[in-house]
Amino acid sequence: MEHQLLCCEVETIRRAYHDANLLNDRVLQTMLKAEETCSPSVSYFKCVQKEILPYMRKIVATWMLEVCEEQKCEEEVFPLAMNYLDRFLSFEPLKKSRLQLLGATCMFVASKMKETIPLTAEKLCIYTDNSIRPDELLQMELLLVNKLKWNLAAMTPHDFIEHFLTKMPLAEDTKQIIRKHAQTFVALCATDIKFISNPPSMIAAGSVVAAVQGLHLGNTNTFLSYQCLTHFLSQVIKCDPDCLRACQEQIESLLESSLRQAQQHNVSSETKTVEDEADLSCTPTDVRDVNI
Amino acid sequence: MSNVRISNGSPTLERMEARQSEYPKPSACRNLFGPVNHEELNRDLKKHRQEMEEACQRKWNFDFQNHKPLEGRYEWQAVEKGSSPDFYFRPPRLLKAVCKSAGRQSLDVNGNCQTVVFVGSQGISEDTHCVGQKTDVSENQTDFAEQCTGQRKRPATDDSSPQNKRANTTEEGVSKASPSANSVEQTPKKSTPRRHQT
Numbered sequence: 001m002e003h004q005l006l007c008c009e010v011e012t013i014r015r016a017y018h019d020a021n022l023l024n025d026r027v028l029q030t031m032l033k034a035e036e037t038c039s040p041s042v043s044y045f046k047c048v049q050k051e052i053l054p055y056m057r058k059i060v061a062t063w064m065l066e067v068c069e070e071q072k073c074e075e076e077v078f079p080l081a082m083n084y085l086d087r088f089l090s091f092e093p094l095k096k097s098r099l100q101l102l103g104a105t106c107m108f109v110a111s112k113m114k115e116t117i118p119l120t121a122e123k124l125c126i127y128t129d130n131s132i133r134p135d136e137l138l139q140m141e142l143l144l145v146n147k148l149k150w151n152l153a154a155m156t157p158h159d160f161i162e163h164f165l166t167k168m169p170l171a172e173d174t175k176q177i178i179r180k181h182a183q184t185f186v187a188l189c190a191t192d193i194k195f196i197s198n199p200p201s202m203i204a205a206g207s208v209v210a211a212v213q214g215l216h217l218g219n220t221n222t223f224l225s226y227q228c229l230t231h232f233l234s235q236v237i238k239c240d241p242d243c244l245r246a247c248q249e250q251i252e253s254l255l256e257s258s259l260r261q262a263q264q265h266n267v268s269s270e271t272k273t274v275e276d277e278a279d280l281s282c283t284p285t286d287v288r289d290v291n292i
Numbered sequence: 293m294s295n296v297r298i299s300n301g302s303p304t305l306e307r308m309e310a311r312q313s314e315y316p317k318p319s320a321c322r323n324l325f326g327p328v329n330h331e332e333l334n335r336d337l338k339k340h341r342q343e344m345e346e347a348c349q350r351k352w353n354f355d356f357q358n359h360k361p362l363e364g365r366y367e368w369q370a371v372e373k374g375s376s377p378d379f380y381f382r383p384p385r386l387l388k389a390v391c392k393s394a395g396r397q398s399l400d401v402n403g404n405c406q407t408v409v410f411v412g413s414q415g416i417s418e419d420t421h422c423v424g425q426k427t428d429v430s431e432n433q434t435d436f437a438e439q440c441t442g443q444r445k446r447p448a449t450d451d452s453s454p455q456n457k458r459a460n461t462t463e464e465g466v467s468k469a470s471p472s473a474n475s476v477e478q479t480p481k482k483s484t485p486r487r488h489q490t
Contacts, residue, residue: 096325099324127321128324129323132328
């Protein structure tokens, strides 16, 4: 019943235009300061968690991303949810069997923060194969927001990407394609523990550089040439250009290894069911798109 | 590049459309780390909730269970009906979409979710000024309870949160006094307040 109801109401998502007044330097400076306050501890696996290991974060992150994609969540929901997850785990030791509950709760809250029509508790529980119950998720929500001290409006790399693009003298369609590719990198980074020590601004800048590189946009546009762009972005986020380059290279190698895995997965699953195959055929991993 | 599937089994989607209303795809529905011990989980969650309640009680010197002010830095005072912004009393707009999890209200009904009007705290920004306001209790503004039930606001949960930005009432100001019959019949209408408060 309620699903039907939702279905009728939701024809298209309405979004506000970017507010030019919020894409100025003053706001950017504030964001650069603010991003530090909502950053997770880098060493929580060593210092806080007893049962949870880095590979488990990857498993839960991959699942979360899958759910976000399938539910067509706004792009920021996933990185924001990962920020909550890491911050929670920075304070609270958690049992392994509850990690998925935490992941679901983080998506639940992040979705409320970023979406007009947020994910429901019930739906998220279904995604855990009903291993958790909605009332548990709601209780967990309370615990989560409490542990995060209600600091829920954490910066995501997406927030920074908009600022970068605003400052870049490019045509709108070029921006659009950079944005889209950079966002993919951002999501990729959020799944990987190596990037936990990088602030969102760095992830954003690294992703933009990697996107521009991957798209070979630097060949035709001098502003987008590697040197020029890394110099420009490192000044915008006030970091050393070498750090930015390191981050971008890390992103590229992560992409490469993810692609390899995805390919393997494709091969192995093609031999499986027909159902799978049908699914894959419409969404192939397009390796040709990638130039490393 | 953006056609890359980052997660296995996830299609690349253009996220420009509205959310799909279909049921989740079976492949994404999976239990990652084995069965959850619900009994234990609920026990732990309850323990956490109690801790939060206590912290809250200490912070605001208010007994949320019994809706009684306690001794402490804040002085509590009942509000006149109509003296707080209409914002706190308006019924929520989006009942159906929001209140999906209405099933959980039981929790709302029992002590914790009963929100109280923080009258006294209106002018007090949480951490900073603890100027004693007037006095009195906010014991029973049952009349409020009436209008206040539906809020989508999360009541006083700020407790542990040291954000004094939203100095006053924003979060804490909901009301609903005693768990009277009155409130019981309204709870079903409550939309979101899923157990905030605690």
